Amino acid sequence: MNSEKLSKRLETVAKYVPVGARLADIGSDHAYLPCYLVSNGLISHAIAGEVVEGPYQSAKRHVEELGLFQKILVRKGDGLEVIQPGEVDIISIAGMGGSLIASILEQGKEKLEQVKRLVLQPNISAISIREWLLDNGWGLIIEEIIEEDDKIYEILVAERGNEHEPYQNNLEQGLLLGPYLLQENNPVFRKKWQMEKETWLKILNQLQHASPSSQNEDKRQELLKKIKLVEEILEK
Known part of the structure; x- marks a missing residue:
């Protein structure tokens, strides 16, 4: 794994980060996602947040090895503690349980006022995220489901407003299965x-x-x- 090549899972997350965005990647692990996006000129700078000492050090090391330390700030802290209000316009959180992602968003709500898009990849319990988005005025705009190394991942992309729109037919089923994934119903x-x-x-x-x-x-x-x-x- 390096900044040139991402896993299919992170590549799918990367695809939904708009070009030129100011990104905060929360739970960034080795900072693979921000390093990839900055190295390829897709975004100008990013914040990589990690709460655990080991991954925080790994992220710092990876950023320094690639000479990207002026463009990627690696910060240690819990959830959205690592960003200031207005500092970023896109937040990505990948590779955690859905209920943990939802609680990170809930605890850092005041940091989201100027954020335009959330790109979220839960390992389990995507329903927890869909419920949080619905309750907090964020509308799902895209969902994608992929398989990699015998694991199945869902990627959820949300922007402000129209939070009820995707669920017009059946709220209960939509929250559990994903309104767009439900429509597509792929293998x-x-x-x-x-x-x-x-x-x-x-x-x-x-x-x-x-x-x-x-x-x-x-x-x-x-x-x-x-x-x-x-x-x-x-x-x-």
């Missing part, structure tokens, strides 16, 4: 939800044999509901 999308459904059926089976409790019954009902939502799509 990677179908594979992901077929696998999810099989996992849920296994859990359901375990719950049937568990001792009865209201908590188990709630979980059972929730799983049955999700399975039904997914089956409606897989049967198309």
Whole structure:
């Protein structure tokens, strides 16, 4: 991995960063994404944020090795702590759980006022992000689903306003599966939800044999509901 070549996952994220943007990449790991974008002249400068000491040092080292330290600031801090209001117009957060990404956005809300676009790639629970966007006036404009090394990733791109627009038909199904991904219904999308459904059926089976409790019954009902939502799509 180097600044010339990104993984397919990060390449997909990079594609949605507008040319000339001022980017903050949160949880930047080795700062691969900002290094790639700056090296290729796609953006003029970036901030790479890391909360963990090891990846923070790796990011600093990578930026220095490429001689990009005047254009990429590597900062240590939690979530959006690493940026000042108005300092960037695009934020990318990739490679974390959806609920963690949503909590980073929630905790740093005051930093988002002048941000024009969010490019988010959750490893799991994209629904947490969709719910946060909907509640906070950010509209999904693009979704993409890809497979790389036997893992499936969703990339969500959001801008301010029109937050209800993508969900016109079915809010519940759209939040779980992704309104645009749902429309496209491509083979990677179908594979992901077929696998999810099989996992849920296994859990359901375990719950049937568990001792009865209201908590188990709630979980059972929730799983049955999700399975039904997914089956409606897989049967198309």
